[in-house]
Amino acid sequence: VLTAISVERCVGALWPFWCRCHRPKLLSAIICSLLWALACVLAGLVYFVCDLGHSEHCWKVLGTLCFLNFCFFTPFMVISNVILFIKLRHSSWQHHPARLYIVIFLTVFFFLLFGIPLSVQIFLNFFVYINFVFEICLLLASVNSSINPVIYVLVGSYGKSRFRGSVKLALQRVFEDK
Numbered sequence: 694v695l696t697a698i699s700v701e702r703c704v705g706a707l708w709p710f711w712c713r714c715h716r717p718k719l720l721s722a723i724i725c726s727l728l729w730a731l732a733c734v735l736a737g738l739v740y741f742v743c744d745l746g747h748s749e750h751c752w753k754v755l756g757t758l759c760f761l762n763f764c765f766f767t768p769f770m771v772i773s774n775v776i777l778f779i780k781l782r783h784s785s786w787q788h789h790p791a792r793l794y795i796v797i798f799l800t801v802f803f804f805l806l807f808g809i810p811l812s813v814q815i816f817l818n819f820f821v822y823i824n825f826v827f828e829i830c831l832l833l834a835s836v837n838s839s840i841n842p843v844i845y846v847l848v849g850s851y852g853k854s855r856f857r858g859s860v861k862l863a864l865q866r867v868f869e870d871k
Contacts, residue, residue: 695804696770697724702797703773706780735761752819759816767809774801792848799844807837 701721705712717723735758743751774797781794814830 694725694728695800696766696773697721697728699770699773699777699797699801702794703777703780706777755815756819759812762809762812763816767805770801771805774798796844796848799848800841803840803844804837807833807840810834 701724738754739751739758742748742754777794778798811830811834814827818827
């Protein structure tokens with residue numbers, strides 16, 4: 694879903710008039726639904742193959758997930774965010790990027806920092822298994838899973854002299870699209 698959000702924001706920044714006039718209104722909902730369905734199928738496949746005793750095919754399933762992550766989702770996410778960053782930096786009409794763009798950048802940055810090591814470790818497990826490294830990667834993945842709400846609140850309250858108001862107001866400020 695983070696990849697879809699990154700690509701959609703990049704397309705919206707590169708071709709804003711096309712997005713406003715010609716982009717199907719339900720495109721985002723359809724793509725997110727398809728991605729959630731894919732995630733459920735893949736999670737079910739991992740559960741069925743790896744947890745229910747069909748372990749001879751477990752590494753094939755995990756290898757496929759690593760392949761999808763490294764060769765499809767992560768490159769699209771990184772490339773679209775780099776393009777978006779360059780576009781916003783060279784844009785004369787927008788001096789300060791919107792909070793939503795900052796949230797996307799920070800979320801992608803922390804995903805690359807904390808989320809990718811687990812996928813790398815799963816891939817490296819094909820060659821060598823080091824228990825301590827795997828535990829560290831699980832800890833980093835846990836941090837990645839819990840850092841997004843912190844990012845939303847901090848970016849939503851940024852620019853205020855101190856954090857005042859509720860978390861709800863901070864989240865509203867982050868997700869309002871100007």
